[in-house]
Amino acid sequence: MQEFHDIWEPILAALSEQFTSTIMNLWFNPLELAAFSDTTAVVITESNIKQKIIINRYKETLEQCFESTLGFPVAVCILSDETEKIDREQLQNDVGLGMTADMLSLKYGKEQAFRAENTEPAAAASEPAQTPAAAQHAVPTSAPAEMPASSAPTSDTAAALSAQEQNAQLSLTQMEPFQNSDYTFENFIVGSSNKFAHAACIAVANSPAIAYNPLFIYGQSGLGKTHLLYAITNRIREKRPDANIVYVKGETFTNQLIESLSVSPQYMAQFRAKYRQADVLLIDDVQFIAGKVSTQEEFFNTFNELYEAKKQIILTSDRPPKEIKTLEERLKSRFEWGLIADIQPPDLELRIAILRKKSVDMGVEMPIDVLNFLGENLKSNIRQIEGVIRRLGAYSNLAKRPITTDMARENIADVISGAEPVKVTQDKIFNAVARKYGVTVEDIRGKRRTREIAQARHVCIYIMRTVTDLSLPSIGRVFNRDHTTILSSVDTIQAKIREDASLENDIDDLIKEITNQ
DSSP states (O other): OOOOOOOOOHHHHHHTTTOHHHIIIIIIOOOOEEEEEESSEEEEEEEEHHHHEEEEEEEHHHHHHHHHHSSSEEEEEEESSSEEEEEEEEHHHHHHHTTTTTHHHHHHHHHHHHHTSOOOHHHHHSSSSSOOHHHHHHSSSOOOOOOGGGOOOOOOHHHHHHHHHHHHHHHHSSSOOOOTOOSTTTTTTHHHHHHHHHHHHHHHHHTTSSOOSSSEEOOOHHHHHHHHHHHHHHHHHHHOOTOOOOEEEHHHHHHHHHHHHOOOOHHHHHHHHHHHHHEEEEEEEEGGGGGGGHHHHHHHHHHHHHHHHTOOEEEEEOOOOGGGOOOOHHHHHHHTSSSEEEEEOOOOOHHHHHHHHHHHHOOOOOOOOHHHHHHOOOOOHHHHHHHHHHHHHHHHHHHHHOHHHHHHHHTTTTHTTTTTOOOHHHHHHHHHHHHHHHHHHHHHHHHHHOOHHHHHHHHHHHHHHHHSSSHHHHHHHHHHHOOOHHHHHHHHHHHHHHHHHHHHHHHHHHEEEEEEE
């Protein structure tokens, strides 16, 4: 109902001032304000497990937000309709008749069952009819504690919690694969655009935490940052086989932190130990922690502990620290404590050298005139160069024709012109946005209008309007909507960007991912 929407939106806005967008998307944005009176608010989640975690961790915060936003106290009842769909009309009737949060919990069976699992039987028997205020204090607001032996959970709840703990354990203990002996300093092709970064990485690999700490490398995608990280790792392992080297992507660091927070203090301790006991910590794409308050706080403390213990920290990003929007100033200053090295797109001589080396490595015979032609026309990144060599090599084998300049011009006209079939770009946009917001491409194209899907659809339309030459009616046909709806989506995102720098940062990252693939 519209009046509930008008109440709920300011509550979400108040919550967003306290929590990162990741926490909002995980716990609060999917909630539905299903019933409301001047004393009681009922919110519904689609998951029994989420219901339990929200009660334990965020119920008090929700009640505080209601009171600060509305100006009067409201008891919050949290229900789940995963097991059985809750009749919203009946729920509102019950609230209108004056049923309290505890009475609603008893009737709908969800929250009261959870409290029974986490309360000593004697205490529960002595207080059968708590007031909302007393009930609030009866529910723990810290991380979930171990359940008393006398109040064992139901089998399905135990299985669900066990699965969640196992997932968190796997996430923490399973290191990201980051070992490839093919990437060394010796086979990294050095030119004027990357020689400074190359020399800095060699110095760090030879003298970890002594030469430059932290080392911050930035540059566009596909220019060799990951190659240098591999080379550093391989060199340190040669010199110190017992070194504890930890590599993680910025986005993975955030996700592991959220998982650890949602399970128990035990897993939070394991999370911290994993990163703070490292001899060398490599964070790839560190820009993804920007705008996430809890993640930045945790990384700030991890950084300080490692730095003070004289452990090496290596960071990569697609931009220098001062240009990472929504990154806390204290982190920017620490990133600048050591050495900042950039990698620029390769110049002509370096592109030709890379083409020659890659073609030899791939076993593709490339005449010098073809190398020169490609070097003059391929100006994006090293991944593009590798892709072109593979394409020409495959065509030469299939057609039984030698590679010539004319043949190269004919087969890679789309790459040289910088153009790409519109359909390919559309697919990239759909797939990138779907991954970002945890929905499917079918959801974005379809008619469903949950908060997450609607946001993903608006962003998808906005990016399509930004990076393609498609008209509003043409984009409308892609989404099976009229051009006024498309224009409304574009306007919606433009308005949100003016108010939310983190959204602008997310969209910039998506556009770079789409255009650099």
